[in-house]
Amino acid sequence: MIVVMNGRADQTDIEKIINELKRRGLDINISRGDKRTVIGIIGDTSTLESFPFYAYSGVEKVLRVLKPYKLASREFTDQRTSIRLKNITIGGKELTMVAGPCAIENEEQIFEIAGELSRLGVKVLRGGAFKPRTSPYSFQGLGKEGLKLMSKAAKAFNLLTITEVMSVKQVDLVAEYADILQVGTRNMQNFILLKELGRIKKPVMLKRGMSATLEELLLSAEHIMSQGNREVILCERGIRTFENYTRNTLDISAIPALKELSHLPVIVDPSHGTGRWRLVNPMSKSAIVAGADGLIIEVHPHPKSSLSDGAQTLNFDTFLQLLKEIKPIANAIGREINFTDK
Ligand code: PEP
Ligand code: MN
Numbered sequence: 001m002i003v004v005m006n007g008r009a010d011q012t013d014i015e016k017i018i019n020e021l022k023r024r025g026l027d028i029n030i031s032r033g034d035k036r037t038v039i040g041i042i043g044d045t046s047t048l049e050s051f052p053f054y055a056y057s058g059v060e061k062v063l064r065v066l067k068p069y070k071l072a073s074r075e076f077t078d079q080r081t082s083i084r085l086k087n088i089t090i091g092g093k094e095l096t097m098v099a100g101p102c103a104i105e106n107e108e109q110i111f112e113i114a115g116e117l118s119r120l121g122v123k124v125l126r127g128g129a130f131k132p133r134t135s136p137y138s139f140q141g142l143g144k145e146g147l148k149l150m151s152k153a154a155k156a157f158n159l160l161t162i163t164e165v166m167s168v169k170q171v172d173l174v175a176e177y178a179d180i181l182q183v184g185t186r187n188m189q190n191f192i193l194l195k196e197l198g199r200i201k202k203p204v205m206l207k208r209g210m211s212a213t214l215e216e217l218l219l220s221a222e223h224i225m226s227q228g229n230r231e232v233i234l235c236e237r238g239i240r241t242f243e244n245y246t247r248n249t250l251d252i253s254a255i256p257a258l259k260e261l262s263h264l265p266v267i268v269d270p271s272h273g274t275g276r277w278r279l280v281n282p283m284s285k286s287a288i289v290a291g292a293d294g295l296i297i298e299v300h301p302h303p304k305s306s307l308s309d310g311a312q313t314l315n316f317d318t319f320l321q322l323l324k325e326i327k328p329i330a331n332a333i334g335r336e337i338n339f340t341d342k
Helices: 011-023 107-120 144-156 168-177 191-197 214-225 254-261 270-274 277-289 316-332
Strands: 002-005 027-032 037-042 059-063 083-085 088-090 096-100 124-126 160-164 180-183 204-207 232-236 266-268 294-298
Touching (some): 002 011, 011 027, 011 037, 088 096, 096 107, 107 316, 124 144, 144 160, 144 168, 168 180, 168 191, 180 191, 204 214, 214 232, 232 254, 254 266, 270 277, 270 294, 277 294, 277 316
Parallel strands (some): 096 294, 160 180, 180 204, 204 232, 266 294
Antiparallel strands (some): 027 037
16 A cells, blocks of 8 residues: 655654554555655555545545555656666666676686676676576586686676575575676576565566566565565566577567566566577667666677577677667667777
8 A cells, every 4th residue: 555645744744644554563665756755555454444544634645556566566656766886876867788698607708708898888797606507417607616706807897796696595695796686587486585685785686587477577576675675676588488489588568568567677688588699689779779777698708618508698799789789779768878989
């Protein structure tokens, strides 16, 4: 349930309502906008059926949130969530570009990539250390060693990092080394993991399950948010359809739909979304036009010798070409993208 306070409501008006709601055992989330303050009420609101909201001064309207997710819903706040981290704002005017290898392979590889990204002005480095591989015989990632290498490379080139966490046991370790924690498609409904991530103080990028609806994605975000961590980034990474020319079907319509349903930022992964490097460029453009707040792209100096996902990985030249081509498109719809062409 949401109570919208009008612009004339002062702190005392707001506190009066909040105190009464808290006395009834309900949790409160407050979002202060320029013109209005929105009080979100979490918990069993059935006891408020006959609560005299309009008897309190400053109450403009009372809305029931019918959606099963509340904290993640668009109605919950009149401001879009933007996440500030060092020199970036995810969900701001500037698009967040994240790039790097599918997996951290060795020190030389991650340093070479980090160096190139920093020269280009890209600020967030991706790289898997714990890899969820379909086959147990494929490269599983370097684990803790990989985290250390990525964090060392990121420090050397002043980059932020994002990497996947696969289990509850890894949460503290990954949070020690990475700036943003990623939940992969296969774990989108690992509710115990989500709850644990709700208790940390670092942003979480939640990838859409490969067969999850948008409502299921938002309910998973709600699992994280309901534990206190409100810094959730949604990621569209393609879903399973009958089409098998592409690895997945990148659901471009999910971007504006999620923006309608939620206030959370949306990042798009055209690499896993297509599985084919040639499609990464056009799908990046489509994602930006559809309203994405950023892109996460697999980049490797030598995709052919990459230990995983080489077929969908851009090399340095094709990545630079992508940055050049998406800039005017981003600008045309009022977004910015900063990079330097060496
Ligand atoms: C990844 O980004 O490294 C990854 C494994 O992606 P997904 O979970 O979307 O398959
Ligand atoms: Mn990959």
